[in-house]
Amino acid sequence: MNRRRKTAEELRSHRWYGVRDLRSFGHRSRTKQMGYADEEYRDKPVIGIINTWSDINPCHTHFRDRAEEVKRGVWQAGGFPVEMPAMSLSEPFQKPSTMLYRNLLAMETEELLRSYPMDGAVLLGGCDKTTPAMLMGAISMDLPTIFVPAGPMLRGNWRGRTLGSGSDVWKYWDEKRAGEIGEREWDEIEDGIARSPGHCMTMGTASTMTAATEALGMTLTGASSIPAADSNHSRMAATSGRRIVEMVWEDLKPSDILDERAYDDAVTAVLALGGSTNAAIHLIAMARRGGVPLDLDRFDALSRSVPVLANTRPSGEYLMEDFFYAGGLRGLLSRLKDRLNLDRPTVGGRTLGEDLEGADVYDDAVIHPVDDPLHEEAGLAILRGNLAPDGCVIKHSAADPGLLQHTGPAVVFDGYEDLDRRVNDPALEVDEGSVLVLRGAGPLGAPGMPEWGLLQIPEKLLKKGVRDMVRISDARMSGTAYGTCVLHVAPESHVGGTLALVRDGDLIELDVPGRRLELHVSEAELEHRRKEWSPPQSHYGRGYGAMYMGHITQANEGCDFDFLEAGPPVKEPEIH
Numbered sequence: 001m002n003r004r005r006k007t008a009e010e011l012r013s014h015r016w017y018g019v020r021d022l023r024s025f026g027h028r029s030r031t032k033q034m035g036y037a038d039e040e041y042r043d044k045p046v047i048g049i050i051n052t053w054s055d056i057n058p059c060h061t062h063f064r065d066r067a068e069e070v071k072r073g074v075w076q077a078g079g080f081p082v083e084m085p086a087m088s089l090s091e092p093f094q095k096p097s098t099m100l101y102r103n104l105l106a107m108e109t110e111e112l113l114r115s116y117p118m119d120g121a122v123l124l125g126g127c128d129k130t131t132p133a134m135l136m137g138a139i140s141m142d143l144p145t146i147f148v149p150a151g152p153m154l155r156g157n158w159r160g161r162t163l164g165s166g167s168d169v170w171k172y173w174d175e176k177r178a179g180e181i182g183e184r185e186w187d188e189i190e191d192g193i194a195r196s197p198g199h200c201m202t203m204g205t206a207s208t209m210t211a212a213t214e215a216l217g218m219t220l221t222g223a224s225s226i227p228a229a230d231s232n233h234s235r236m237a238a239t240s241g242r243r244i245v246e247m248v249w250e251d252l253k254p255s256d257i258l259d260e261r262a263y264d265d266a267v268t269a270v271l272a273l274g275g276s277t278n279a280a281i282h283l284i285a286m287a288r289r290g291g292v293p294l295d296l297d298r299f300d301a302l303s304r305s306v307p308v309l310a311n312t313r314p315s316g317e318y319l320m321e322d323f324f325y326a327g328g329l330r331g332l333l334s335r336l337k338d339r340l341n342l343d344r345p346t347v348g349g350r351t352l353g354e355d356l357e358g359a360d361v362y363d364d365a366v367i368h369p370v371d372d373p374l375h376e377e378a379g380l381a382i383l384r385g386n387l388a389p390d391g392c393v394i395k396h397s398a399a400d401p402g403l404l405q406h407t408g409p410a411v412v413f414d415g416y417e418d419l420d421r422r423v424n425d426p427a428l429e430v431d432e433g434s435v436l437v438l439r440g441a442g443p444l445g446a447p448g449m450p451e452w453g454l455l456q457i458p459e460k461l462l463k464k465g466v467r468d469m470v471r472i473s474d475a476r477m478s479g480t481a482y483g484t485c486v487l488h489v490a491p492e493s494h495v496g497g498t499l500a501l502v503r504d505g506d507l508i509e510l511d512v513p514g515r516r517l518e519l520h521v522s523e524a525e526l527e528h529r530r531k532e533w534s535p536p537q538s539h540y541g542r543g544y545g546a547m548y549m550g551h552i553t554q555a556n557e558g559c560d561f562d563f564l565e566a567g568p569p570v571k572e573p574e575i576h
C-alpha cells in the first residue's frame with residue numbers, strides 16, 4: 001500500500017516538542033529530566049504503550065517484559081516509546097464484574113492518548129474486557145494503533161488429563177457436587193489448571209476477542225494464537241513496536257481499517273471459532289464507536305452459513321496451545337478465504353489476503369476442513385419473541401441438542417442472591433423439563449451484566465444425572481462455559497422488559513432452529529402484570545456507578561455509554 005508519508009512537522013507530538021515557546025520549553029526540559037537527549041525524541045513518532053499489567057491480573061504477568069520488547073522495536077524503528085499504565089480489568093478478581101468497568105478503561109485509553117503527545121499507540125491487553133475496552137478507546141481517538149494480544153496460557157494438567165480454563169472448573173465442580181470427586185482431587189485441579197502467564201486457553205471471551213481483533217486487522221498476522229510463554233510472543237511484541245512507528249509515518253489509522261467488511265470478517269472468524277457470546281456485545285460496541293453499522297441480525301445472518309471449524313473447548317475438545325500448533329487463526333482463516341474480504345488493509349501494511357499467504361492447517365482434528373466441519377452451522381444464534389423483543393443470544397454449539405426445541409414451566413429467580421438461596425432447596429418445585437429463569441442480572445439490573453447466565457443445575461437434579469437444562473437470563477455467560485443458556489435478553493428486566501413479568505409456572509418456548517423465544521402468556525395478562533410492576537431502585541447514588549446507571553445502553557446496543565458512541569470529533573487539547 002502506498003500512502004503519503006507524514007513529515008516530522010506533521011506529527012501530533014510536534015505541537016508539544018517542536019515549537020519554540022514557553023510551554024514546549026517545559027516539555028523538552030522535563031523529557032531531559034528523565035534522561036533523554038534531544039536526538040532521542042525530537043522529530044520522532046511518540047508511541048504510547050498502554051499497558052494493562054497489574055499485580056492482580058494473572059493473565060498479564062508477562063506484560064512488563066512485553067512492554068520492554070515493544071519499546072525495543074520502537075527504538076529500533078526510530079520512534080520514542082512511552083509506557084503508560086492503565087486499569088487492568090482482572091477477570092477473576094474484579095467485582096461485581098469487569099463489564100462494569102469496560103467503558104471506564106475505554107475512556108482511560110482514549111483520554112491518555114488524547115491528553116499526552118502521542119502519535120501512535122500499542123495496546124497491551126487480552127484478559128476478557130481489556131481487549132474491547134482498549135480498542136473502543138483507540139477507535140474513538142483514531143491514532144495509528146496496533147494491538148499486542150496477551151496470548152493464551154499453556155494447557156492445564158491434572159493426573160495426565162488436560163484441563164481447560166473455566167470449562168473444566170464448571171465440569172469438575174458439578175462432579176464434586178454430585179459426589180464423583182473429593183476434596184483432594186479438587187485441590188489438585190486447583191494446582192494444575194493455570195500454570196503459566198497468559199489469558200484463558202479455552203475459546204472463551206479472551207481467545208475470541210483477541211482472534212476477532214486479528215481478523216479485524218488490528219494485530220500483526222498470526223499474533224493472537226501465540227501462547228504467552230512462547231518466545232514467538234516476545235518477537236511479535238518487538239515487531240509490533242517496529243511496525244507502529246511506520247504506521248505513524250503512513251498515518252494508517254483504525255478508521256482506515258475498521259469498515260463494515262472488517263466487522264463481517266471478525267464475526268465470521270468468531271463464528272468459525274465457536275467463539276464466546278460476549279463477542280456479540282463487544283463487536284457491536286466497537287463498531288458503533290466508529291459509526292459502522294453492525295447489529296445482532298448480522299451475527300445471525302452470518303451464523304446460518306458459517307461452519308464451526310475450530311474444535312476447541314467449550315464447543316469442542318482442544319485448547320489454544322493445540323490450536324496454535326495446528327496453524328492458529330491464520331490456518332483457520334485460510335480455510336475461509338472465499339468468505340472473507342481479502343483486499344482490505346490490516347495494521348501490517350498489507351491486505352488481509354497478503355497476510356494469509358502461506359497460511360496452512362497442520363492438524364484437521366483441531367481445525368476442521370470446510371467440507372467436514374465440527375458443526376455445519378455456527379454456534380451462535382440470535383432469538384427474538386415476546387420474551388426478548390430486542391433479541392437475545394444462545395451458543396447452541398455448546399448446548400444439549402435435545403433441548404434446542406423445548407417448552408417448559410418457568411422457575412423464576414429474582415437476582416443472584418435469590419438463586420443462590422433457593423436453587424438447591426430440596427423443596428424447590430423443579431424437574432429436568434423446567435426452564436430456569438434469572439432476572440435482575442443485566443447491564444443495569446445486576447449491575448454490570450455479570451457472567452451469571454450459567455445458572456447452576458439444582459443439586460437434586462444433578463444427583464439424578466441431569467447435566468443440562470434450559471436457562472434464560474439477562475446476564476452474560478463466561479465464554480468458557482457450556483449449556484443450554486439463553487443470554488443477554490433485551491430489554492432487561494430492570495427496565496421493564498418482559499422478563500420482569502414472568503411468573504413461576506408460565507410456559508416458555510425455546511425454538512433455536514426457528515430463532516424464537518416466547519412466553520406463553522396472553523398480551524392482556526402481560527399488560528395487567530406490567531401495570532403492577534414498579535421499577536427497582538438504582539444501585540448507586542454517586543460516583544462512577546451513578547454515571548454508569550445513567551448512560552449504559554442495552555446488550556443489543558453493545559452496553560457502551562451513550563455519550564461515547566460515534567459523534568462529532570472531540571477537540572484536540574490546546575498546548576498552552
Ligand code: FES
Binds near residue numbers: 059090126128200
Ligand atoms: Fe483473564 Fe480468563 S481470567 S482471560
